[in-house]
Amino acid sequence: MKRVVIVGAGIIGLAMAKELTGYGLDVTVYDGKKSVAEGSEKASGILSKRGLELSGIEYKESIVNTLNGARLHFGRQTLKVSTEKVQAYVLDRGKLAEINYRSAVEAGVDIKLGSRLSLEQIRDFDDGNTIIVGADGAVSSVARAFSFPQIENFVLTYKAEYKNAKIGDRSMVDLYFSKKYAQGFFGWIAPYSDSVAELGIGITDRVKKHSVMAFDLFAETEGVKSVIGNAELVKGLASIIPVSSRAKTAEGNVILVGDAAGQTKATTGGGIIFGIACAKVAARSIYLHLKEDRKLSLYDKDWRRSYGTDLKMHAMLHDYYSKVSEAHMERFIGIAKALGAESFFSKHGDMDSPTLMLKRLFLRRLVK
Ligand SMILES: Cc1cc2nc3c(=O)[nH]c(=O)nc-3n(C[C@H](O)[C@H](O)[C@H](O)COP(=O)(O)OP(=O)(O)OC[C@H]3O[C@@H](n4cnc5c(N)ncnc54)[C@H](O)[C@@H]3O)c2cc1C
Incomplete structure (x- = not known):
């Protein structure tokens, strides 16, 4: 019987591990972090209500705000999209990680935190008896260890939290599109409450600039100053988001999921909903491989068949806007x-x- 090893206890690795235990498989997850919530404040947690419900992950305890819509600002034009019903949630990413960690442990997943694996250690798993899953994020060591093709497009991000911000309507998120500060992506203000807001920015890695510089320019714009002018900056952090998928995500006994595979929406950088959907496909592909000797590499076709068109459409929209x-x-x-x-x-x-x-x-x- 083959065993399954997942590298990465991010939200996708945890969701996949839990899914695999549902198929009765033994799973071990390794992560370099000492606590599962470590580093979670680098990313935001704006997710559609529908996507979360379909994902099957536990999230309710991590909701900090509800959103009815968004205002998209393009120079002097603003496009307002909103409904009376709640469309999306702002989640506390640290809490989300903790809830899903607990839930995976309860399901019987063996999670080894504080275990950052080197490329050699990852290659050592390849003993013919182990399925190796790379759920280890945008700069995947598993992908490097087994020479998968590189992800071609990334967005560099910087986000910070502000206390005592002046938030007019906490049910709306604001997105600012401008090539002056947010080349190839956008800046955003996401309300957490009536007085706490997250300010963030993304720029394409092709402009060879630092996201902090872009963030400072964005923070100086009129629309943003009116919200955070007198507010207190709590913390700021840089990160990256892959915005194109890898040309290949399965080879031999190795597969990639989530950010490691580039299963994100190129328009917004959101990676949780599609990442989890693809992790479910991956778990089924592993199960069918073990049960019926179906080729594991078919996972690549499987997830693209289900979600490839949507992700390609996001990429096309992103490409159009960037040009x-x-x-x-x-x-x-x-x-x-x-x-x-x-x-x-x-x-x-x-x-x-x-x-x-x-x-x-x-x-x-x-x-x-
Ligand atoms: C600024 C920003 C805002 C975002 N906003 C949203 C949003 O609003 N909605 C949304 O859906 N998505 C958003 N995303 C994207 C989302 O955060 C990612 O798509 C998601 O976290 C990917 O999860 P993952 O589990 O694939 O990877 P990760 O969360 O990156 O987890 C990978 C894990 O692997 C571990 N790891 C890496 N290498 C090794 C190794 N060698 N050995 C052991 N462990 C290792 C890491 O410690 C990490 O815990 C945002 C991202 C950023 C940066």
Whole structure:
């Protein structure tokens, strides 16, 4: 009987380990962190309500705020997408990690924290009797140890938390698109409460700038100053997000999931919903491999069949936005608003799945 080793106890590694125990398999997870929440404040936790419900992970104890919509700012144009119902949650990522760690341990997963593995240690698992899962994030050691192709596009990020911020409406997140400070991505203000906000920025790694410089420029803009002008900065941290998938995510007895595979939305950098969905596909591929001797490498085709189109659409939208000029984008948003884009996206929009949005629209047209 083969054993399964997962490198990385991030949210995707934990979700996958729990899924594998559901198939009756023994799993050991290794992570370099001493505590599971370590480093979690580097990332944000804005996730769609629908995506979270489908993911099956435990998250309710980690909710800090509810969101009804977003305001997307393009120069002088603002596109407001909102509904009366809660669309998304702001989660405390540290708590989310702790809840899912507890839940995996209760399910019988053996998690070895404080175990950062070298490339040699990872290669040593490859004894013909072990399935190795790289759930070890954007700079995956498993991918390097087994010479997987590189991820081509990254976004460099910086985010900070502010106390005593002036938040007008805590049910809305603000996204600021400008090539002056957020080349190839955007800046954001996400409310945690009536007075605590997260300010963040992403820039494409292709501009060869530091995200802290971009963050400082963003913090000086009028819209942002009105929110954090007199607020107290709690902490700031830099990180990276992969925004394209690896050309190959399975080879022999090794597979990659989550950020290690680049299973993120290129438009927003959100990686949890698709990462978990792909981890479920990966767990099933492992189960079928062990039970029916189905080739494990088919996992690559399996997840792309289910989620590849959505991720490609996110990549295309991201590519389009990155290439066009700011003036063009402002004009485009002006026209889109005049054509009813705000009510269209408020009714049919989906944070995660562009294909679902198109399906809903198509069905509406059919029944009209
Ligand atoms: C600024 C920012 C904002 C974000 N906002 C959102 C958001 O709002 N919504 C959303 O869905 N996603 C968001 N994301 C993306 C999201 O955080 C990631 O997609 C998600 O955390 C990926 O999880 P993972 O488990 O694949 O990888 P990670 O969370 O990176 O976990 C990998 C784990 O592997 C461990 N590891 C690495 N190498 C080794 C090794 N050699 N040996 C042992 N352990 C190792 C690490 O310690 C780590 O715990 C954001 C990211 C950033 C940076």
